[in-house]
Amino acid sequence: MTCRVEPTSPPRRRPVHVLHVLGCAAPGPDRDVPSAVTCAHLRSLVAGLVAHGIRVTVHAPPRAEIACGLTEAGARVIPGGSGRRAVRSLRAALAEADLVHAHGQRAAALAALARQLRRPRAPLIVNWHPREPEPVRERALRLLERRVAAAASVVLAASTGLVDRARLCGARDARLAPPAPAVPRRADSETEDAEHGPKLRAEIGAVDRPLLLAAGRLDARHTYRTALTAARSWRRLGPPPLLAVVGEGPERAALQAMIDTEELPVRLLGRRDDVLDLLHVADLAMLTPGDADQELFAREALWAGVPLVGTGAHEVRELAGEAGALTRPGDAEALAGTVARLLEEPAGLAEMSFVSRSRGAALPTEEHSIAHVLSVYDELLASPAA
Known part of the structure; x- marks a missing residue:
């Protein structure tokens, strides 16, 4: 009597889950609302990642979602708040995330703190943004940049000048990642x-x-x-x-x-x-x-x-x-x-x-930009430290 063994399919791997973190752009009124150009790029990135099967959660100030429409792009959005409340909500969001991708040094500082308290081995990618000197707060901002650079697994920067700045602040791995133009509105006909x-x-x-x-x-x-x-x-x-x-x-x-x-x-x-x-x-x-x-x-x-x-x-x-x-x-x-x-x-x-x-x-296309981010994700997930 022959025992027939039914073929079994390999277990389905769950989609990679990336937590994107947005923070305040700068002190002052409307500081939690990204610019229209930044919003266009964030929507483009989120939509591209989702199209490639990435599960995307965005932790953002409440008004940022209204301004940027990230839910429509396919992301789950968690209102961020500020201060300790932001850290608490970030810690909760980190429970299911495979990677953390922070946009800007202020967002990265919050992400690094929450990660240290909840999942210190989760890879942290930081998009390093340019900033204007702020004489009153310059010393504090430089300290924040050094802490962010030290905590980042990979820093992505739009220009060679920003790459150099991140390395000067102590980044172990800073890479040039020029952004692709975002897609403008397209008419139905x-x-x-x-x-x-x-x-x-x-x-x-x-x-x-x-x-x-x-x-x-x-x-x-x-x-x-x-x-x-x-x-x-x-x-x-x-x-x-x-x-x-x-x-x-x-x-x-x-x-x-x-x-x-x-x-x-x-x-x-x-x-x-x-x-x-x-x-x-x-x-x-x-x-x-x-x-x-x-x-x-x-x-x-x-x-x-x-x-x-x-x-x-x-x-x-x-x-x-x-x-x-x-x-x-x-x-x-x-x-x-x-x-x-x-x-x-x-x-x-x-x-x-x-x-x-x-x-x-001659600039990178949207497809090139998304592919570059995905390659960084794959590299970090394959690392033994992840």
Whole structure:
């Protein structure tokens, strides 16, 4: 009598579970709301990971989920709170996570503390963000950076300068990981897509006039007053360009009063989730100093084929090359003259747009960016220390 043995299928491996941690961007009002550009990149990353079978949980300040729509991208979102409450909720979320991926040094500091209390062997990936000097808190921030660098299994940075900074702070493994451009809104049909741009320009008052787009927090560090001062001379151009600014912040009332009093060709659009769509219909993208997302915005502009003006850090100047006409911080006269010259020379502006698109085409694609993050996850999970 032959005993027949039924074949058994191998046990199903549960999906890899990654806990993403978002934190406060900076002290002050609206500090727990990421910028529109950051939100677009987070949605892109989450959606890409979910599409590859990764289970994603995001621990974020409550307003961040409303702003970024991460649930729609496929993530489970846990409201983060602040201080001890954030650490407690992070400890609970860590119970089922295979890896922790923190975005920014403040988020990483919280994640490292919670991990130490609950699962000290869980790998920690940190996206190292640029920051502006804060003289009053500089010593504390440097200490925080050193602690984060020491705790991180891998640090991912968008530029070589940030890689060097992370290593200087003590990171054992810091790697270059340039972000890919996020995907802007896509219309449901080709007809709607063709009509979307003109409708968007009409909505913000940029019909038959050049459109300059800036995006960032309305605070003293971003020095929008330089751009508004430059806009005084643009009133003499025919037609005068419109500077549209996406963002919110404590300086909004003062900036709006300056716009109204001097009748400047500037509109403060507030917070919007279609900043990438606006960028794709702009003639120029304006960079402001003090913006932690400056390089992300510059990359999006290049991808869209939009030349860059304003003020750029060293990494941004290298990134833009001849697709940028960047001036010194605070030099309103130089900014005004640069914008006027570009708008009065259509052939030169068209050449810059071509260069911008060419440089944008050389940037990593969304698929490359997701694949790179997945390879880091695989490497850390395969490590004996995990």
